[in-house]
Amino acid sequence: MRRLWLLFAQTVTIALALYLVYYAVQPDFRLRRPATVQQLGTASQPAATIEAAPAPTPNSFRSAAGRAMPAVVNILTSKAVQRKHPLMRDPYFKRFFGEPDGEEEDDDQNSLGSGVIVSPDGYILTNNHVVEAADDIEVVLADGRKAKAAMVGTDPETDLAVxxxxxxxxPVIVLGHAESAKVGDVVLAIGNPFGVGQTVTMGIISALGRNNLHINHFENFIQTDAAINFGNSGGALIDTNGNLLGINSAIYSQTGGSVGIGFAIPVTTAKSVMESIIKSGHVVRGWIGVESQEITPELAKSFDLKRDSGAIIAGVVRNGPADKAGMKPGDILLSVDGKAVKDTNDMINLIAQLEPGGKSTMRVLRKSRETDLSITVGQRPRPRK
Structure with missing residues (x-):
């Protein structure tokens, strides 16, 4: 009996070993199940095999692009330009026949750009340089629909228009939080480069708060290496959730094409400008009537300054708000309503945010003494066209 039990145990052990060896040399044994395919067919027709749908691709941004693309539009503009008949340039013709009226012809100048639908009421954000001086504006949606657009207002100082x-x-894009964006975040740029059709490019945020580029008067750009080309102006810069972070506005290029240095206006700025334009047709900004200058090491030494932050008041407009409050050339503006002034760009932005007609307390440094001035804020004059 004992010998029979030992023989049975050895047989079972050998059988299990053979099964494990077979399982190891057949790695796809478990996958050969009908659960991954469906068998379709009849006795007279061979069965067709349909593979199951693939799982979502890792590191894909298709969801973000799919959410934002319908709200990004192509903008086609035209401007009628009068040109004279070639004979009118001939001096002999002018000598004998003069310059008769009604001999001018119309010629159209066409351009293209992009825009972003930000409201179900039909408001679209784009760049000022896309639509400025246009006689006719046509918008083409991603779904193929077309519509004539009316101008609501422009803001040349930020290069934005509505x-x-x-x-x-x-379709309406969701506004994101540009203030939460960090250098290194992945972003997508959507627009209509060179008129080829809606295109999505990918990159990262290369820098934040870019200014002193002399592109706009008010600058606080998001820099990105996502490809931005001619025709992308006014398009969307989005995050990986499909939310709007900025309006693509400009590129640095020596060839006219993308070299990986593009600039977008943050959505916080764009939203503020848009709301002001919709409310009053233009942007209302604060103004105190001063000219400023950066604090350089040379100026700091000549003024015997022990600081490198602030803005030197280089000039004061006579009878302007700052002049009436007692601000003088040579003063160094340190803060506006308790907010520290880092440089001239910071000063301009802080003053622009003030409500015209309201009171503002500004701290200045004058001859090594700090003084608070109460200034009645004026309204910034609109730029001349």
Whole structure:
């Protein structure tokens, strides 16, 4: 009996070993199940095999692009330009026949750009340079619909504009939080480069708060290496959730094409400008009537300054708000309503945010003494066209 039990145990052990060896040399044994395919067919027709849908691709941004792309539009503008008949340039013709009226012809200048639908009411954010001086603006949606657009207002100092279309069931982009963005975050740029059609490019945020580029008067750009080309102006810069972070505005290029240095206006600035334009047709900003200058090491030494932050008041407009409050050339502006002034760009932005007609307390450094001045804020004059 004992010998029979030992023989049975050895047989079972050998059988299990053979099974494990077979399982090891057949790695796809478990995958050969009908659960991954469906068998379709009849006795007279061979069965067709349909593979199961693939799982979502890792590191894909298709969801973000899919959410934002419907709200990004192509903008086509035209401007009628009068040109004279070639004979009118001939001096002999002018000598004998003069310059008769009504001999001018119309010629159209066409350009293209992009825009972003930000409201179900049809408001679209774009760049000022895309639509400025346009006689006709046409918007083409991603779904193929077209509509004539009306100008709501422009802000040349930030290079932003708002136009409006009248169509039902408009896709609207979700506004993101540019203040939460960090260098290194992945971003996507959506627009219509060179008129080839809606295009998505990918990159990262290369820098934040770029200024002193002399592109706009008010600058606080998001820099990105996502490809931005001619026709992308006014398009969307989005995060990986499909939320709007900025309006693509400009590139640094020596060839006219993208070299990996593009600039977008933050959505916080764009939203503020848009709301002001919709409310009053233009942007209302604070103004005190001063000219400023950066604090350089040379100036700090000549003024015997022990600081490198602030803005030197280089000039004061006579009878302007600052002049009436007692501000003088040579003063160093340190803060506006308790907010520290780092440099001239910071000063301009802080003053622009003030409400015209309201009171503001500004701290200045004058001859090594700090003084608070109460200034009645004026309204910034609109730039001349």
């Amino acid at each position: 136009i409006k279309i009248d169509l039902p069931k408009l």
